[in-house]
Amino acid sequence: MTEEDLCALALKSGKEGGREAAREVLRALGVDIEHPLEAQKDMHFLRDLRKGTSSIKGKILNTVVGALALAGLYRLLSGVKWGG
Structure with a gap:
């Protein structure tokens, strides 16, 4: 050899x-x-699920921050007397 x-x-x-x-x-x-094509479909599904969950998490965080900001603004403005 x-x-x-x-x-x-x-x-x-x-x-x-x-x-x-x-x-x-x-x-x-x-x-x-x-069945490699099925495995690829599973991976695509998991990626879409991960991205969707991340997107929802961001929207919930923005909603909570906005609600807290509005509550603080309301609290601030509730002490101000309007008009005469």
């Missing part, structure tokens, strides 16, 4: 080992490796 043959064998073995390790990791994470 020549040095080139050994390098080709090592490269092939490394690729196969890497593929098998990736499959095991994906299986451990619960990804269906037999």
